[in-house]
Amino acid sequence: MPELPEVETVRRGLASVVTGRRVDAVSVLHPRPVRRHAAGPEDFAATLTGRRFGEPRRRGKYLWLPLEDGDAVLAHLGMSGQFRVDAPAAELPRNTRVLFNLDDGRQLRFVDQRMFGGLSVSPGGAELPDEVAHIGRDLFDPDLDVDALVARIRRRGSGIKRVLLDQTVTSGIGNIYADEALWHSGVHYDHPADGLAPRRVRALLDAARDVMSDALTVGGTSFDALYVNVNGESGYFDRTLNAYGREGLPCARCGTPIVREHFMNRSSFFCPRCQTVPRRES
DNA sequence: CTGTGGTCCTGTATGC
DNA sequence: TGCATACAGGACCACA
Numbered sequence: 550m551p552e553l554p555e556v557e558t559v560r561r562g563l564a565s566v567v568t569g570r571r572v573d574a575v576s577v578l579h580p581r582p583v584r585r586h587a588a589g590p591e592d593f594a595a596t597l598t599g600r601r602f603g604e605p606r607r608r609g610k611y612l613w614l615p616l617e618d619g620d621a622v623l624a625h626l627g628m629s630g631q632f633r634v635d636a637p638a639a640e641l642p643r644n645t646r647v648l649f650n651l652d653d654g655r656q657l658r659f660v661d662q663r664m665f666g667g668l669s670v671s672p673g674g675a676e677l678p679d680e681v682a683h684i685g686r687d688l689f690d691p692d693l694d695v696d697a698l699v700a701r702i703r704r705r706g707s708g709i710k711r712v713l714l715d716q717t718v719t720s721g722i723g724n725i726y727a728d729e730a731l732w733h734s735g736v737h738y739d740h741p742a743d744g745l746a747p748r749r750v751r752a753l754l755d756a757a758r759d760v761m762s763d764a765l766t767v768g769g770t771s772f773d774a775l776y777v778n779v780n781g782e783s784g785y786f787d788r789t790l791n792a793y794g795r796e797g798l799p800c801a802r803c804g805t806p807i808v809r810e811h812f813m814n815r816s817s818f819f820c821p822r823c824q825t826v827p828r829r830e831s
Numbered sequence: 832c833t834g835t836g837g838t839c840c841t842g843t844a845t846g847c
Numbered sequence: 848t849g850c851a852t853a854c855a856g857g858a859c860c861a862c863a
Binding site for chain 1: 854
Binding site for chain 1: 834836839840841
């Protein structure tokens with residue numbers, strides 16, 4: 550459930566479940582989600598058994614569960630990852646990949662249909678896993694330097710949406726919230742980043758933060774059962790989307806039908822009237 | 832360094 | 848009904 554509001558929704562759900570809990574047993578049902586653990590699935594299970602979780606943390610779309618000894622379990626939900634909590638005897642959701650039995654009798658399940666995401670052990674990663682260090686601070690990070698971020702974005706020559714989706718620049722924004730932020734600020738997805746005035750970049754980042762904040766208050770965006778919180782419930786933000794998924798529907802600002810184009814092997818939705826790109830010079 | 836495109840997976844919707 | 852194709856919210860890696 551992949552973008553920042555959905556990952557944060559999961560983090561909050563996990564916080565109330567795993568913090569302070571000891572792992573009694575681990576079962577890896579499919580090797581792929583732990584592929585980044587070089588020592589293999591059996592070692593992954595053995596090395597975590599008996600250890601205790603601290604409070605889950607997040608940067609961008611990365612999530613990690615610190616262990617009390619300073620290591621961490623790093624998680625990325627990829628396109629379809631979920632964490633679910635239930636009684637061990639409860640039926641497993643389809644595509645359940647990894648199980649953690651907790652010392653309070655509950656079971657944490659990592660479920661992932663497409664398996665683009667995964668889990669790994671990050672030695673010494675409790676504070677900030679090495680695997681996350683290359684990711685830029687997200688828009689909710691109190692230590693984010695917005696001026697530096699604006700300047701960095703404006704040094705890039707590619708289309709602004711590609712830059713927004715580059716997690717090393719700023720993290721947490723995915724395809725939905727990129728389209729929504731661009732719609733709110735009236736910027737075309739392929740507008741060259743270095744051709745945007747500083748105040749427009751700043752407005753775009755403000756819009757991205759606002760739209761993700763609004764999404765978070767309703768539990769994130771979900772179109773179907775693939776994106777749910779730890780209790781299996783969907784968010785409601787899809788009812789508030791203005792661009793994403795709205796091909797052919799009228800723009801809420803001007804009534805022009807929303808257009809869908811393919812960009813970076815994915816869909817971009819935008820209003821052709823509110824979001825026009827200046828002709829690139831050649 | 833920046834920029835681009837292919838690839839990793841399973842499942843669902845749509846079209847012929 | 849079968850079968851093929853397109854598409855899905857992400858990130859990594861090779862290569863120019």
